[in-house]
Amino acid sequence: MVASPRAPLVLRPRLAQRVWGGRRLDPAAPQPIGEAWEVYEENEVEGGPHAGHTLAELSAAHPHELLGRRARGTRFPLLIKLLDCAEWLSVQVHPNDEQARELAGEGQLGKTEAWHILDAAPGAELIAGVRPGTEAGLLREAILGGRVMDHAHRHPVTTGDTVLMPAGTLHALGPGLFLYEVQQTSDLTYRVYDWDRPASAGRTLHLHESAIVTTTAQATLMTSEALQPGETRELTRCDYFVLERLTGGAPLTGDTRGESFHALTVTSGEARLTWAEGGVTLAPLRSVVIPAALGEYRLAGDFTALLSRLP
Incomplete structure (x- = not known):
């Protein structure tokens, strides 16, 4: 029986190579590292009485003690990453919970997420939503016809900006961004456009699914002011x-x-x-x-x- 977790759990991050990754997360890695999965249900605890156990195991065994009264189930509900973007990420979209079950199977979750920009190079930008006034039918036709970039809404961003991205929002991160991402526990992604990179087995497009789930909603971008000490x-x-x-x-x-x-x-x-x-x-x-x-x-x-x- 796994002991009840009543002390902070320091987690061992999982590093993921990505074609668009940079060198900040592991400068010594032979290939670019794009993502560090900092808090994830399969992360293992480092040290202490729960060393080697995953968040999934602890959540299943002690949901009340670990997750708290506000949790909706026994699965660890969030996924937190650090992303180092040296090139454009694919233009993509995520389904909501209902669409995830319908398109990917029972037990799948949708993905609403938020980004906080830790560092942005001069001129850095991202895609968040579609241009104002874009009609749903026109957007669907553009996705299926490979013309989604005609309607993608680009935004300049700076260090300290935060972006809330509801499920169904078209989005992509651009070069020169280092950021924190929090999202539902899901990695269900539909790729709409990949900047003409080779369509390898792991980077195929999902135009049919994307056309179903992409909305004309706008993402919410916020700029944060400096905090006072201890705030x-x-x-x-x-x-x-x-x-x-x-x-x-x-x-x-x-x-x-x-x-x-x-x-x-x-x-x-x-x-x-x-x-x-x-x-x-x-x-x-x-x-x-x-x-x-x-x-x-x-x-x-x-x-x-x-x-x-x-x-």
Whole structure:
């Protein structure tokens, strides 16, 4: 029997090679690394009494203690990544929950997601939604005919911007972006256009599915102001998650209250996380899941971090 998780769980990230990836996540890797899966149901715990166990195992065994009262089931509900974009990602779209079940099978989840830009090169841009005034029938015809870029809406972005991307929103990330992504626990992606890269086995297009699920909705882009030392600020929220930004320089106190786990990722600096029974130091780009049952905890140090939790 897996012991109940009542202390923070430091996770071992999973690195993924991508044709569009860069060198920030692992400069020594022989191939570009595009994604670090920081918080995922198959991530293993590093150290402590739960070392080697996955979030999926702990969620199934102790959903109330780990996930909290706000959870809708026993599956770990969020997937958090860091993305390093040296080239354009494919133009893609994700289904909602109902469409995921209909198109991919029972048990599949849709994907609503949010991005927070950690670093943006001068002139960096992304695609989020379609141009205002685009009609649904015209968009469907363009997707099936390979002309979706005629309607894609490009946006310039800078460091600190946040984008909420509901399921069904056409989107793509451009070169020069390093960002944090939080989403539903799903990697169900329909690729609409891939910049004429070779259609390898892992990069095929899904025009039929894309035409079904893509909407004319616009993504929500927000610019965040600087935080004061010791301040926490909500960046965005939806039915699936709340995303907050934290800054150190003064003591911070958090409290799960038994309602939801807190998934914390340090984005710069070093954070000292302490709770009643112990403490751990988190280096840059490391993530920890604080179980809902833990309650109050404290953060100290000069750092910035992002925190995702259930709404």
